Amino acid sequence: METVKQNIPVFTVAVGGAAGDGIKEGGLHLAELAQRLGCFAYLTMEYPSLIRGGHNFGRMTYGASEVHADHSALDAVIAMNAESALLHQDELKDDAIVFVDTPHAEALKDIGRKVVAIPMSQAVKEVGAPHAAGPSVGVGAYCYLAGLSRENAEALLGKIFGDILGGVAMNVALALRGYDAAKESGLTPRTELYVDGACAHTGVLLEGNKAVALGFLSAGLEFYIGYPMTPASGILHFLAKEAVGGALTVIHPEDEIASINMALGVAYAGKRVATGTATGGFALMQEAFSFAGVSELPLAVAVSQRQGPATGAATRTSQGDLRFVISSGHGEFPRMVIAPGDAEEAYTAGRIALNLAWKFQTPAIVLLDKQLSESYQTTVVDGAAKQITPHKAQEEGDYQRFRFSPDGVSPLAFPGTPNTKVKATSYEHDEFGIASDKPEMVQAMQEKRWKKMEGIRADAHNFETVKVYGDPAAKNAVIFFGSTKGSVLEAAKMIDTPLRLVQVLWMEPFPEEEVAKALEGAIRIIDVEANHNAQFAGLLREKTGIVCHEKILKFDARPFDPAVLAAELRSKLSLS
Amino acid sequence: MSLQLGTYAKISWCPGCPNNQILVAFRKAVTELCESGALKEENIVAAAGIGCHAKILDYLNMNTFNALHGRAIPAIEGVKAANPALTVVAFSGDGDSYSEGLTHLIHAAQRNSDINVFIHDNQIFALTTGQATATSPKGFKGLTRPSGSIEEPIDPLRMMMNAGATFVARTYAGEFEKTKEIMKAAIAHKGMSFIDIAQPCITFFDTRDFYKDNITWLPEGHNVTDLDAAYHATKQSDGKIPMGIFYQVETPTFEQQL
Ligand SMILES: Cc1ncc(C[n+]2csc(CCOP(=O)(O)OP(=O)(O)O)c2C)c(N)n1
Numbered sequence A: 001m002e003t004v005k006q007n008i009p010v011f012t013v014a015v016g017g018a019a020g021d022g023i024k025e026g027g028l029h030l031a032e033l034a035q036r037l038g039c040f041a042y043l044t045m046e047y048p049s050l051i052r053g054g055h056n057f058g059r060m061t062y063g064a065s066e067v068h069a070d071h072s073a074l075d076a077v078i079a080m081n082a083e084s085a086l087l088h089q090d091e092l093k094d095d096a097i098v099f100v101d102t103p104h105a106e107a108l109k110d111i112g113r114k115v116v117a118i119p120m121s122q123a124v125k126e127v128g129a130p131h132a133a134g135p136s137v138g139v140g141a142y143c144y145l146a147g148l149s150r151e152n153a154e155a156l157l158g159k160i161f162g163d164i165l166g167g168v169a170m171n172v173a174l175a176l177r178g179y180d181a182a183k184e185s186g187l188t189p190r191t192e193l194y195v196d197g198a199c200a201h202t203g204v205l206l207e208g209n210k211a212v213a214l215g216f217l218s219a220g221l222e223f224y225i226g227y228p229m230t231p232a233s234g235i236l237h238f239l240a241k242e243a244v245g246g247a248l249t250v251i252h253p254e255d256e257i258a259s260i261n262m263a264l265g266v267a268y269a270g271k272r273v274a275t276g277t278a279t280g281g282f283a284l285m286q287e288a289f290s291f292a293g294v295s296e297l298p299l300a301v302a303v304s305q306r307q308g309p310a311t312g313a314a315t316r317t318s319q320g321d322l323r324f325v326i327s328s329g330h331g332e333f334p335r336m337v338i339a340p341g342d343a344e345e346a347y348t349a350g351r352i353a354l355n356l357a358w359k360f361q362t363p364a365i366v367l368l369d370k371q372l373s374e375s376y377q378t379t380v381v382d383g384a385a386k387q388i389t390p391h392k393a394q395e396e397g398d399y400q401r402f403r404f405s406p407d408g409v410s411p412l413a414f415p416g417t418p419n420t421k422v423k424a425t426s427y428e429h430d431e432f433g434i435a436s437d438k439p440e441m442v443q444a445m446q447e448k449r450w451k452k453m454e455g456i457r458a459d460a461h462n463f464e465t466v467k468v469y470g471d472p473a474a475k476n477a478v479i480f481f482g483s484t485k486g487s488v489l490e491a492a493k494m495i496d497t498p499l500r501l502v503q504v505l506w507m508e509p510f511p512e513e514e515v516a517k518a519l520e521g522a523i524r525i526i527d528v529e530a531n532h533n534a535q536f537a538g539l540l541r542e543k544t545g546i547v548c549h550e551k552i553l554k555f556d557a558r559p560f561d562p563a564v565l566a567a568e569l570r571s572k573l574s575l576s
Numbered sequence B: 001m002s003l004q005l006g007t008y009a010k011i012s013w014c015p016g017c018p019n020n021q022i023l024v025a026f027r028k029a030v031t032e033l034c035e036s037g038a039l040k041e042e043n044i045v046a047a048a049g050i051g052c053h054a055k056i057l058d059y060l061n062m063n064t065f066n067a068l069h070g071r072a073i074p075a076i077e078g079v080k081a082a083n084p085a086l087t088v089v090a091f092s093g094d095g096d097s098y099s100e101g102l103t104h105l106i107h108a109a110q111r112n113s114d115i116n117v118f119i120h121d122n123q124i125f126a127l128t129t130g131q132a133t134a135t136s137p138k139g140f141k142g143l144t145r146p147s148g149s150i151e152e153p154i155d156p157l158r159m160m161m162n163a164g165a166t167f168v169a170r171t172y173a174g175e176f177e178k179t180k181e182i183m184k185a186a187i188a189h190k191g192m193s194f195i196d197i198a199q200p201c202i203t204f205f206d207t208r209d210f211y212k213d214n215i216t217w218l219p220e221g222h223n224v225t226d227l228d229a230a231y232h233a234t235k236q237s238d239g240k241i242p243m244g245i246f247y248q249v250e251t252p253t254f255e256q257q258l
Helices: A023-036 A082-086 A120-127 A131-145 A150-160 A168-184 A208-218 A233-243 A256-268 A279-284 A286-295 A322-326 A343-360 A370-374 A439-460 A484-492 A512-519 A535-544 A562-573 B019-035 B052-059 B072-082 B094-100 B102-110 B156-163 B176-188 B208-214 B227-233
Strands: A010-019 A040-046 A053-063 A074-079 A092-101 A114-118 A204-207 A223-226 A249-251 A273-278 A300-305 A336-338 A364-369 A376-379 A423-425 A466-470 A476-480 A500-504 A506-508 A524-529 A550-553 B044-048 B063-066 B087-093 B116-121 B167-172 B193-198 B215-217 B241-248
Touching (some): A023 A150, A023 A204, A074 A131, A114 A168, A131 A150, A204 A208, A204 A343, A233 A370, A256 B072, A279 A286, A279 A300, A286 A423, A343 A439, A476 A535, A512 A535, A550 A562, B044 B072, B072 B094, B116 B176, B156 B227, B227 B241
Parallel strands (some): B087 B116, B167 B193
Antiparallel strands (some): A010 A053
């Protein structure tokens, strides 16, 4: 694999093995190690939809400046079996080191890179650790490769392991066995791998799922109701843990349809609630999503895309559901769709979605994808900060749940309030909430609901709906949304031509003016997105009339690799 | 102060529809519960799915939640979980909860959610003008199988006992006083209360004469805590349809444990 020159070097270590080999934990430990060195880290996990066997792979890129995506060019691999190294043979840099569990070393003799046998499974057996602690031995070997002293390594390792896999002491012992084995092999340390980031940041490793959940919590989340589905399950699992003994209530009901309808009952009763699912589960929620619109119930939904159609590639990423999600629910009603590009933005999006859902009494979606939901990134968020936007409360006089008002927002009251009858209904209705299909009423209620969109648009100006990176005056612009942001920002580091990098965060309402302003004067616009039909480019054209001159599309259910994307961008840029 | 439970909405059920009797029984049950101080008007939420039965909400001047077809049950579970001080009742139909939303009915019973589910069981999809439901008798000639249905009907009471409901009853819409009393008992019960209300559809499946001749009430001595006895009591060899509270036990509710 060609090594691409970068202004600030980044390094990539991978850990691979079968499901059950502790690959995710191994990846996280590598990322924690990088963080402890004061570096920025980005970790992607790739895994098939199965519980044992298969090929699980964690890839962690780190460096002294912000890292927005992992890179495929590998400096080192920790391989629990031969397959894990062979599958990534083409990604190994010329000077890459392959740490392999000793019994599999023989199978790698023709791999053409330096192979170092580390007795990982043997060490685990000898110290009586769980099988999944194997990668900890490899992490120690990597410490040696990066030129850490044994004392320094021991001190750092004591901080990165946790209560799992046999505990801190046992894993430090395992890692030191790896360190010693690497040393005994006669390997020369590559001290450039020891990037002293000197604590350039105060970030923690955060994945999009946890970030959006923290964002919901910061807006006062009281209930979360969801049904497991990759890649959104992480939100449910994280919040379920948060809920133990706390004020938050988490319910996992019989299906997604129950989840969203239950959530609407919670909102009706006056509690701040969110649901979350993958796009397949969201497909099941469509009718109730529309119900939220007509009954003006505040609801935040986290929707994480995975490669479809249908069950698709269940554990792999995609941006193929943009059009589906922005058009979700039958009938016409206002909604918000925010598509964050990284964990920090996912946090903010979670907070905005829940707050604005309550302010405008209409559903709001945070659109994620597997790459964002499940990748860990050095992120700074203040998880404890609460920012709760109040809702319009009941006034004096006879209560009407759907009372007409200049801004379309009716006062919100909840059952349990004396002398107040609160009606919610999936039927079109009058101001009190009794079903009505009279033409004047049907029209007036739609106009009432759509008035809220004006308020939403005005409010959106308070938030970053569009971000521009790189050179804002460059003639060449790259436009993208969602997690593709990470790949684009990393790719841009490898390109000399000045680039204007435009990220659109709000998909609905679409920030027409801001996007047009961001693209003003650009003579070439390149669209980058992870789907077949260039859904975002189509949306951009529909909303603004702006046509992307070039498109880089990827629909193999994997994120863009920065180096590959950089090469594609360079070739588009060289077109006259 | 007496309750004003009626609204300005014009009743759109067929003249003489037994849904009216269910409406009156419910209003009366609520009035009596509020007057006795057992309940506060503002603390009641009535929900419904979609069907003729669901129109009941427009005729109730109280907190109401008209959910989607089949989805009243999860919605009121959400209401109850969010505010356990509320008393929640879902009106539903046999199409609404024995077909479309059956999963929710079963799981609400399984988790013993402290909700009340009153099924207007007219053995037909009425609002969609006459198709067989899961409780239509075999051979029923509906719009979707004009030659007669080929499926055996389910026994909703047994199904609910199996699922874990802690209050299982059947009543007949035409027996207004008894229906009211059973509704009151259901509302007083802590846990999942289920009432199958036999309700003739006078337009598409008029069973008034059948029920007049075939209703029988459970004997005084029926032991409501004996699941086996309750299970066997739902059917009689003489073809009569037993009515009353079949089963009632107290176990911890979902919301208490949440
Ligand atoms: C998702 C969905 N599917 C179908 C319908 C059409 N629909 C309206 S009412 C109904 C059946 C109602 O039957 P039941 O619940 O027994 O109520 P009834 O009208 O008999 O009181 C159906 C199928 C709908 N409203 N929504």
